[in-house]
Amino acid sequence: MSTAEPHRTGSLTNSGTHVGIQGGTRPDTVGRRLFQRIDAGLAATVVTVLTLLAAWWLASHLHWVPMVLLPAPETVAGKLVQLATEGFDDATLGQHLLASLSRIAVAFVLALVTAIPAGLIIATNRIARGVLDPVIEFYRPIPPLAYLPLMVIWFGIGELSKVLLIYLTIFAPLTIATASGARRVAKSRLLAAASLGATRFxxxxxxxxxxxxxxxxxxxxxxxxxxxxxxxxAELIAATRGLGFMVYSASRFLVTDVVIAGILVIGAIALILELGLRWLQRKLTPWHADD
Known part of the structure; x- marks a missing residue:
């Protein structure tokens, strides 16, 4: 006598896990696990930040480090408010921040419209690779500050020298990453598209x-x-406004609270940019984005 096969939809495995139509876990179970992972990561982040702030507060208030070298957190917070309202070195914090963001934005856009096409051309054209690859690989390992004096000599201490320096810094890794990704495209996909009449473009x-x-x-x-x-x-060396210039100017007069405040703002902006790009990566490439 044959035994009837158990109904697969909604059945329970030996371990008690609810199995869906295709044998996977239920969507609510997956969502719960994901929430627990996110919640654990967020909790670890909060604990780390609070621990660092507590250590900073203790080091300053217990005079483990002189106050002139390490102001208390509340002192730095008050200085941030003062920088936003009254400013420092003839400019408010917003004006310094705007100067820095405008420079990085211009260089970033220029790199986007040139580095991605350059990477695609390098990956698909041997002559272009022979022309561009040696130039990129030659200057890429050189620290940007090593040729900043040359930029200042050629283009002065205005915006052009700083924007060009940032552009060159962004251009090389973005071109290399684009070329690397383009080379890994499966030939079967290219042949299939070409057989359907796709042009080179x-x-x-x-x-x-x-x-x-x-x-x-x-x-x-x-x-x-x-x-x-x-x-x-670059703003430490050749600028009259910007976050780097503000930090450097404050350090010359040992205004440590402004230095620390500037460093915190610089780090916060870098973190925001990184989180924004991670979000964009998850949206555009959900199959490949980080967890």
Whole structure:
């Protein structure tokens, strides 16, 4: 006598897990696990931040470090409010921040419209690779501040030298990431699209570029972080306004609370940019984004 096969839909496994139509866990179970992971990560972040703030507060109030070298957290918070309202060195915090963001924005847009096409061309054209690859690989390992004096000599201490320096910093890693992603496109996909009548431009637009998008976004995160660091460093040397200039100007007069406040703002902006790019990566490439 044959035994009837158990009904698969909504059945329970030996471990008690509710199985769906295709044998997967229920959506509410997946959502609960994801929420628990996010909740645990958020809790760890909050604990870390509070621990650092507590250590800072104790170090300053118990005089483990002289107050002139490490002001208390509330002192720095009050200085941030003062910087936003009264300013420092003939400019408010908002004006310094706007100067820095405008420089990084211009360089970022220029890098986007040139580095991504350059990476695609390098990946698909041997002559272009022979021309561009040696130049990029030559200057990429050189610290940007090493050729900043040359930029100042050539273009002065105005905006052009700083924007060009940031542009070069972003251009190299973004080009390399784009070329790397474009080279990994499966040949079967290219042949299938070509057999359907796709032109070379359509292959790049609808096959190569979408396939390389995860690598492009990862390279963009790396490049933007490097560009932001280079911007702040460049403002230490050749600027009259900006977050880096504000920190450097305050350090010359040992105004430590302004230095720390500026560092906190610089770090916060970098974190916001990184989180924004992570969000964009999850939206555009949900199959490849980080957890």
């Amino acid at each position: 359509k292959l790049l637009r609808y096959v190569v570029l979408p396939s390389a998008l995860p690598d492009i976004l990862t390279g963009l995160r790396i490049a933007l972080g490097a560009g932001w660091s280079t911007l702040v460093a």
